[in-house]
Amino acid sequence: MAGVLSHALALDPLYSHGVHWVELLVVVVKVVVAFSALILSVMLMVWFERKLVSDMQARIGPNRAGPWGMMQTLADGIKLFFKEDLLPDRSDRFVFKLAAYLSIVPAFLAFAIVPVGGLVTIAGHTFELQVADPPIGILFLLAMSSVSVYGVMLAGWSSGSKYPLLGSVRASAQMISYEAALGMSVIVVILLTATTTNIVGSLSTRAIVNSQSHTFFASWNLIRTGIVPFVLFLVAITAELQRPPFDLAEADTEIVGGFNTEYSSIRFGMFFMAEFMNVITMSAVIVTLFFGGPDGPTAHVFVLSWLIPVLWFLGKTFVFLFLYVWIRAALPRLRYDQLMNLGWKVLIPASLAWALVVAAAIVGRWWFVGVIAGLVLGGALLARSLFVGTTRGDLIGSSTSGPFGVRGPR
């Protein structure tokens, strides 16, 4: 299949035959279209979030600019452009300016690897509906989400102000702890991609999508990986995005605005845009990794049959956008220790265990049994060790006396 695919796409990653101008043109068109579509969808996403949250809170929500207030984001953006751009006196000016770009550029770049649709043939040239399909695909995504940590961290650090610093310390600790669980749940997907297609060990998002497209739903990674990695990925990615209930880095009730407190004008707008762009990108990535991307029943409709997979992709992504807004409206913010407990004590062990089980199942039956037995044993020991000390409350109430008598030391 790999040979057929690369032949059909005329895949030639090193361009050993030189670059034809049509290939360049296709890339430029893809980039421009993806860029503008992303900006437009960010605009609509901000509006959608505000409107949906207001619906869930029995309010009316934005309804002045444009039909149903759809132009509200545009109005806000224009306003932000014309506001005064403040640089705090104590800030590190260069890093302060850099941080906003470090936040928004990865948000744009990460979307490049998402397969939006299938193949399109125009005037004899076949190309993928995807800005880029690098062989390192999903690693690129993880790299970009790591770079955006720098944006947040440096923004808080360079502001020369305490609340932004607190926000950025929280943000970097949070993002680093959840990245491990994120990577582990992606590994499960990659393991299955490697075994079910001939593209051995492929990280390419196109290969991930293709490996899921045998039957509708049943062949999606959601089912094949056993749902758990999807749940872990969803929680970890929500924390990575700093969306509620994991929005400690910009907890308004605790640390003013968090890392972006000192930012104003369009520099603030860039952080804001990056946040929503990441929401869209990550919803698309969830769809790519676990829901078959543009996979779905298609029909031949004139020349527009390429559009149906795109619609499938958009529909699936929309479900997750709705979910993100719903989560924001429904859940209260976690405390910092709860956040860390969830990350280190639940998500990372669970994702590690699941990755081990799946890997063992791929290698062989006895490995599978052995790993499960080992995990059960290890888990039981760990649980026992964790419960030591937590039962102290019972001892105090009961008649059994500890080393200091019934009531403990004075």
Place this chain on the structure above:
Amino acid sequence: MNLRDDVRGRLSFLGGFKVTLRQMTRPRVTAQYPLEKKPKPIRLHGRHVLNRYEDGMEKCIGCELCAGVCPADCIYVRGADNPRDEPVSPGERYGYVYEINYLRCIHCDMCVEACPTEAITESKLFEFSFTNRADAVYTRDELLVDDEGRPRQLPWEDWREGDDLHTSAWMRATSPSGDASYEGRVQWSGELGYGVRAPEGGQSGRRDDEATGIREIRDVYQLHLDDADRPPDAQGYRGASNRARAKVALRRGAIAHRRGKR
């Protein structure tokens, strides 16, 4: 605590998803404020008026009790002896200076409670955004009702149609005359433009709903309550059918009202 309760407790946060979805199906509690204004509660505390008797005499006797009781120190009153040949008020003295500073007033209504002659009462006007400090101080000329007993309308005040109908009459904080057994009895003296006003609904019943149109708002708020928190006649299926019936009646009333206007 057994395991089942423990798990249920840990997963109780999922209830938030149900609550938020349920809100989407219910009517909004907010309104398009400047375009669409909600009816005001009957006891709303707004800007003051100085009332006059039915013969046109001022009720204020310049006793300064209102100024004394004011917790915000916003009232300034000076009393003077009535001129012999043309008295302003029926008593010995009258208030010849009467000023309220609305930058300080907190609309607590204690002046209204303190007034022995029901001279000062509060209208329900709250939309009066003056743009300089001089305008914030309302003098006697501005507070006093006109020759028909209606409050004077200043350029920056947003009086709505029918607003000046419920400007005056003294209302106790708790029930008519502070005693439920006086419910339904007229408790105040007659005044210019209104004569003797009908007593308010009091603690029982919702007789004031007809006058204020506030029932709709209360019904909307009631929809957002948990069923157990609603009044008995609004609970369960019976409550739902009552609401539906009220809605139909309301729509019929609105249609009839529109036809009447034409």
